[in-house]
Structures are given as structure tokens and as C-alpha cells.
Amino acid sequence: MPKHTQIPAATAAPPSASSAPPIRLPTALPITVNGKPYFHEGDPAMPLLWFLRDSLRLTGSKYGCDNGQCGACSVLLDGKAVRACSLPMSAIANKSVTTIEGIEAATLHPVQQAWIEADAIQCGYCQSGQIIAAIDLLKRKPRPGEEDIASIGNLCRCGSHPQIRRAIARAAELLQGDKK
């Protein structure tokens, strides 16, 4: 039985720029989330999803299936889309995670903007994961073809697929525009 303790959100909170570095317990796992450093002092087998949601209250990454099928929990791990429900904390020590809350900079990310313009919402539950998947795809394939789009494994129950397809096309345009 692994000993499981959880750092409460308050102590897991990142230090401000001026404060001293956080005290690192011997067993703590360092992880960067949306550019901020955290330590996880608890069950190293705990999936990243529950650390994000329950500890950090970053609830934009959604629970959908807990076995990597649906993609509602997608986050970027060192820039690549992964399923947070299937990644134990031990696997992401010293790595950098970006959640949907960390995508927006001074303005909306072009993929987020495209999602709004295409109204790719409906119930909205899968869309943060869809956006993460599209960011990853468009980085690799700036002009995605049908096979590339079909490679996105994220599920949607509402049938917002036509809007998601339009959003991906629009995001590709916006990203191309950015480069010009």
C-alpha cells in the first residue's frame, strides 16, 4: 500500500517571484505547470489529471474516461499533447505541463480564437482537450489534410465535429497569418 499524502492546494501554490524557493521534501516531485513551479508530495502513481484538478484547481482539464480514450483531459507536456488521466506524477517529474488555462497569453491563442469564431462549443466539456489536440497538430502540420485531422483521437459526444473541423481550418489560417 503506497503511503499517499497530498499537498493541499495552499502549500502547493507557487512562490511569488520575491519569496524564497519552496521547501522541497525529499520525496517531492518537481513539476512546472503553466510556467510555475510546484512540488507534488504524495502518491507518485497519482495521475496528473487529479493533481491539476484537485490540488491546483485547474479544472479546465476534464475527467472523461480515466483510460486515455476520450482526450478531455489533454494537456501539453513539453509542448506535446498527452492525456493527463493516464500519466502518473512520477512520469512527469521535472517536466513542464501547459493546461488550457495556460494557453492564453496577452491575447487568446489563435486556436482558441478559431474555436470561438467557429462556435465549436455545444456542451463544451470536450473542447479544452480538443483545443490542446489541435494546437499540437497544427504545430506539426500547419496545413493539415484529412488524414491529419483524422489522427486526432479526441471524442465528442455532442456531435460538434463539423464545427471542430471548421475551427481547425480557421486556426490553420490564423496561424499562417501570424507567421506573415
Next chain:
Amino acid sequence: MSAPFNAGRRRFLAISLTGSGALLLAPALLAAPTANVPPELLGEDYTGVGPFLRIERDNRIVIGAPACEVGQGVFTDLPMLIAEELDLDWSQVRVLQLPYGGAGNDFPRGSPGSDATSMAVRSFLRQAGANARWLLLQAAAREWNLPAESLRTQAGEVIASDGRKLSYGALARSAAAIAPPATAPTPKAESAFTIIGKPTLTADAREIVTGRRRFGIDHYGPGALVAVIARCPQLGGSLLRFDDGEARKVAGVIDVIELPKTAAAAQVAGIAVLARHSWAALQARDLLEIEWQAAAGEGESSAALIAAAHAALDAADGGIAVRSDGEPVRIRKQPARHRLESRYELPFLAHAVMEPPNALIEINQDGARLVASVQDPEGATKLIASLTGLRGEDITIELPRGGGSFGRRLDNDYVAEAVVVAKAAGKPVKLMWTRSDDLQHDRYRPLSVHALAASLDGHNRIAAWSHRCAATPLDARTPNAGLLEAQAFPAGFVAHLEQRFHPLSTNLPLAGGAWLDALRAFAVECFIDELAVISRQDAVKMRLAMLEDAKAPATIHGVERTRLTQVLRRCAQRIDWTTPRTDGRGLGIACHAGGGGSFAHAFEVAVEGGQLRILRAVCVADIGRTINPRNAQEQVAGATLDGLAATLHQAITLKDGRVQQHNLQDYPLLRLGLSPRSTEIEIIDSTADAVDPALASASAGPALANAVYAATTVRVRKLPLLPELMRLL
């Protein structure tokens, strides 16, 4: 469509002022302080209830959304009605979710789940906006000493004929002091609409794409423990014994509770694990050692149900006569040019909402606060009252955005569980269902087998038709309800017709809704396609010949048949039906009238190397009056893809009294790659009452199966389609 104005204060909307001078609009009731109004809507000295509208001095406008958003668009569409009548610019509106309950906010709501389409709700909200506009006009008239009739409103301002303007924000304070009119102001003429009928984006889209919008599962109550329940996996089974020794050792676990049997709740035996956080609760549940007692007798199985269905359909008689016209026995006896019999098998289905059910509840002696996406908050309130002994007015429900419903959130079973666990624990509880819980313990779509038979006369018209259906009914009193309907097409269109229903017995909990139409439509619309094929007729022309026969009834299931022919013709035109497809491509079409709406689908598909590709989908739908054409299109597109997903690859199966599906690898949802490459939705401009767009799923499945036949000459009569197609190819 002006609303009847119920005299007196009850239905008029009172205006009151907050300490900060903001104008609030609310149903005027015997006002009592209320705790359930969002702070953003509530001024410090406000004592009204259920506000719809807040006008700030700087003319920022907040409109309250009265129904639970689960993807059907009510959070955007219903506030559009108020904004329209108030002559606002939609861009100046911010929408906030209203809670349900507490002392008041008594305004009309649709029957559970119908808020988006209820004409009574629409009328009421428009009247609310018209009433507020009237008060603002009176305030401006007094200010300028001009007759109110000489003033107009636009984009949140009152404008005098000489061009002077006053913002609503500037008028709010004086408007609040004006007495309501003796008769309700007349809402706008449709020709003057600037918001209703205009494609409008989802009001909270920005919050959703940035991950900030909180769904039910994203709420963490102060001191609330996370609860997960181990439920008996066996239909009708019970708990024999359990050992929670290992589970309790998990750090963060607070308690393990056997669910008390409660008449209103625990249909399923279960053990709740309560923990400080989700992972501890989930881990501990896995460590419970439980012995379940199976129900007596042989466990139910889908295979046995289907065998029983075929046996019932093989028998010459039996079952319940739903409709009998002429002499349907002619199908067998009369010499006919063409005769055909086919059977279609449709499995149980699950709702599989993207966000599994969850509920956060705090109960104390004074009241209860539920945070849960529920589409029947009135039913939830009654349920909580019955389980706690609290009064209904002491129960409030916050309605967070819900990750899908499709009818699932009409059932308050998960609310009941949360109450039972919270009472037993004596603590606030956040009950979470996992995906496995959701697939294993849903309320399922009935299983059905349909035996269709018909004969065609010398003119290739359907002379006799028989539809016998064996299915697990929802309702013992009218077992055929929804599954086989006496007024559904083609009843009335064929001289010799019989419909018989054979109820099958199951202990699996079932749910009705739009998917019942999809069962009937799949059998009927595939069979008509089969008849067209054997008689070498065009499937569109054959349907139109039936539908436009002068002797045929004027309505189908309450829908004028001309509305069905209109969508069918238009759909055929859009898919370019008369141009033959080659190279392994095929076109399929189907139509459906039900629930007041009419729908036609056409698909172009290709099957290559064992892979089905859906190249193009067209749906033309008449869903009555729409508020937001963009949302109407998305809803019909959603129903289209729902019909596709269910037809392609979804099935819940029973074996040994257990549901065999545990997660999404067993019950696939639609991925982008299988979704149509192009989806075109056309909504017919209609003045009929609004219709649930989910009914559009009904014609999608048969149109797909018909297209697959056209592409492959393989007729799939057993769902799900993909595995069956691969077996037959």
C-alpha cells in the same frame, strides 16, 4: 405570439433598485430575502427574487439564464429573447446562470428538458423584456416631458424624435419607481427583430475555450468530501458482505459507508467511499473486497432477449394490436408483384454523457444546497425534500453547465445518491461517477427487433404493410409507446396495415426520449429503401408518391405531410440525388416526421479497403420557430452525428445479468476521422411551434445504412453497423 398577461403582480416583473443604483427586474412575488441569487446580480438592499435582468448605471446589462445549459444552447438563446424585447445590442449583454429554488423565482419553465423549445417559456421571457422596456420608456417620457409613444429604443438607449438620448443605465433609478402598467405591453412584431433570428455565438464561449467555465464536476464545496460508489454490477443483485480494511488504509480516505436502502434512491446496492480527494476515493474503491449476491435464476442476456424477440415474431399471433387497417394478411396470401420480409435488430444504448454524472450537496437543518447540472430541478427539489424532510423552499440548486445530457440529466438518480451519502456521512459530499459507473449504471435505450413485411401491387405501390416490433418497453400500461406508434409513417398511407407489439421483459433500467423515434425510423426507413431496391424504384420518388397521394392523410404523427415532403425534396436536391455515384460511392436517404418536426438526411459514403468513409452529410430539418439559427444548425448537426455514432458503433449488451461495457473502448464515441468530411444543415424557415432538434437523429441512421447499401450492396439489418458490415463484406 404575445403572452397572456396574468393579471396582478404575480406574472409582472417588478423592478427594484440596488444600493448601487442598478436596476433589477424580477418576477414580482411576495418578496423575501433570498440567498440563492448570484452576488453579481444582487445588490445589497435588494429583496426580490429570481432576477432576470440587471442594468448598471454605466449601461452594462446582465441577463440571467433560467435553465440548465447542457449543450442545447439555452444559456445563449433564452437571454436573447429578453435582449430582443429590450432593444439591446447583444454585445452589451453579459449572461449569468440563475439558480433554481429558494423562496420564489416562480416563472414558467418547460416540462423537464424542454426549456429550449417551450413556447410558454419563450413568451414569458419576451414579455419580461417588453415589460422592462415599457418602464424605461415611461421614465424617459417623464424626464423629457414627452409622450412615451413618441420615443423609441435602440441599443440600450431611449431616443427622442429630436435625437436626444438617455441610456437605460441613466434611467434605471427612475424606472424602478414607476408602477407597472394595467395591461401588459405588446411584444415586438417579428419583422422588427434584430437579435432573434440572427446567428449568435455561444455566450460563454470565451470562458469555455480558456478552461475557466466551471462544469458540475469542477465545483469543490467547502469541506465537501469526494464520494464514489461501488455499485452492484449484477441486475437485481444485492450486497452479501464486504471488507474495507485495505480501502481505509489509503491516505485521504475518511469513511466507507454501505448505502442505506431508501425507497426514493438506492435501486442498486452499493458502498460509498468518502475521501479528501478524487484519487484517494478511486484508489480505495478499487481496494474494497466485495461479495455480491447474484439475483435468483439465470442472468439476463441480450442474446436471450433477441432470441425471445425472434420467437415472438415467428409466432403467428400474440402481442398487442397497435393498429390494424384493411386486411394486412394479404401480404402472404395475395399474389403480389413483389413481397419482402426483413428483420432489424437494434441493441440497448447508453447516454454516455461526456461529463459523467456528479452532484455536490450540502445539507444542514435549515436547508440544502445542491450544485449539479440537472434538467428537472423541480423533481430534484422534491426528491431532496423527501429524502431529508426539508421544505422545498429551503432547497436551492445551482445549475452549472453540464457536459451533455441527451436525456440523462432528466433523471435525478445521482442526486438521490449524493443526498443519501451526505446524510449518512453528516458532511457535504461531492459525488462523482466514473466512466465505468456511467456505462454500467445508466438508463438505457430499449432493445428492439422489428419484423417488417410488405407487398407491392402492379404499380409498385405498397399494397400491404406489417410492422411487428418486439422490444423492452418503458411503460407497462402502454408498452408500445414510442417504440411502435399508430400514427407514425406509413400508417394511414397503406390500405392494408398491421402494427403489433410484443413486450420483452428486462430488469435493465430504461429511458425514453428522442432515441425512441430513431428505433422506429431505422426499421421503417431502411425497409422502404429495400422495397425501392427490389422494385427498381427511385427511393425519393417512391416516398414522394406515397406522401403526395391525394387519398393519404394530411398529417403524420401531428406533422403536416407537406412539411415532410418539403424537407425530403430539398434534401434530395442538396445532395444532388439524381446524379449517380460511381467508384464505390453510394448515396442514401431517409426522412422522418415526429414530435412536431420533420427531418430528411442524405449521406454520400465510400467503402474502400474495409474502411467506411462518410464523405458528405446533408440534413434538412423543419424544427419550427428557432431563436438562434446558428445554434439550431449546430443542434441538428449534433443530432445527425449522434444518429451516426449510435448506428455505426454503439451497443450496450447484457450477459449473465451484467452490462458488458466498461469504458469507451467498449462503447466508442465518434472521432473526427469517422465524422462526415462535410456536413450541411439546412433549417427550414418555419412558423410552427419549436421542436426538439434531437429528433433529427432519427433519420440519420437509416440514411447511413441505405447509403452503405448503395455503396456496397450489403444490407445491414443489425446494429451496430460497422462490425456487421465488416462481417458481411
